[in-house]
Amino acid sequence: MTLIKAKDLTVRHGAHLVLDQVNISVAPGEIVTIVGPNGSGKTSLLRALLGLTPSKGKVTRKAGLVVGYVPQKLALDPTLPLPVRSFLNLPTSHTSQQVADMLDRVGVPGIEARQIAALSGGQLQRVLLARALLEKPDILILDEPTQGLDQMGEAGFYRLIEDVRRDTGVAVLMVSHDLHVVMSASDRVICLNGHICCEGKPHVVQNAPEYRALFGHGTQGALALYQHAHDHDHDCGHDHGHDHHHAHDTAPDEVEHAG
Template sequence: MSLIEMQNVDVRLGGHQALSHVDLAINKGEIVTIVGPNGSGKTTLLRTLIGALKPSRGTVKRSKGVRIGYVPQSLSIDATLPLTVRRFLCLPHRHSTQAMDDALHHAGANGLQDRQMTDLSGGQFQRVLLARALLKKPDLLVLDEPTTGLDQPGSAALYRQIEQVRQDLGSAILMVSHELHVVMSASDRVICLNGHVCCHGAPETVASAPEYRALFGTGTQGALALYRHDHDHHHHSHAEESHEHGACNHA
């Protein structure tokens, strides 16, 4: 069974139809990325999956006992509030020093325990948010545009760290991103969303689909090979298998 599955889901927000007829399943250990234009319902989809929003129609099924870690798009912290990384990780629940150190290690944030949250760089802040999500030892890690505000090297480094999390902890990854060049090559599957799922499949399948190109043009085609060397044979095989099941549609 999938870790989590959406079946024929509609979501209405304030009288607006944000999502229509969405079918989606996330399986153990895979990296799935959602792309789409502004206002296409990407964040709404994530919030519905984790249970923060209720669908107006359809069902969301989670496998029994599945642990989900969520990394929000942004988080505001009062600059006048003294808050170390260690104290931040203990909100709202206290954790052992070992658990926090392990989470920071897997997030690539070693040595930040005693730093003030407001003194962190953008990349360090995102890694601490990632560590906080990893404290749950998630079966599924959900990230909403985790590299917002980071420069290109910082973004690439964070995506490599996310891939390392999958490798080390076996977590499935579901993320929303606007950085098509990196994402298309770092994912096992890509879902193109525009209020509905208009395209899904292996990166190569989606990048060549007319529905995808209508939204984003053809700019990612030449970049697909850039990060392929980061993937081991298993990931190649997974992508090739997914490629066979790619699909694109207008409805």
């Protein structure tokens, strides 16, 4: 079963070809991370999958699919009074207990009365995640969710996503702003540059010639994998050899190449 699938997805902005016949699918419980340089079409791909931007090709969603979308930026008037509690009740109303429990779950308890405009970048990202999770989604779609966060903030957010997937079984489709840092729990990494250059498990993709050719040799040309230290809540490190993964239809060390 597939939650969302695109076949020959093509997006143009005027005369500019942004995405050229992209094929992608996400299965239940899977974490898929998309990396690519600026202008590679990452955000356009997410928006096309969500039906927010015109595209050609075919997008198929599971019947009744519930999507939790965490945008890259929140376009809000900073002078608009909007407490966290009110923001989390848009568009669906939730009980005070549900709101409190979810804020605690994402690591920012007790901020219901704080103004959205007064939150730090890390707090805002967790509130956006809380709002998405309150809808009980089948899939979380995250557009560069750690952009602007420092390394500790990024690692902490990745650990949170991994824990949420483990606890709820939600699938995750995430665009990473950092070409060389990918959550180790990713089941697949997709390298995008207008088309899919290569895809596969993180430790396989990091050695793929297509990845090296596209993204150069920063961090020795390899993906740095944020490893979740299950027995140390605040420990994180880079692991270049292991990734926690769940079964999916790609063979253990198979990397898919595309021209």
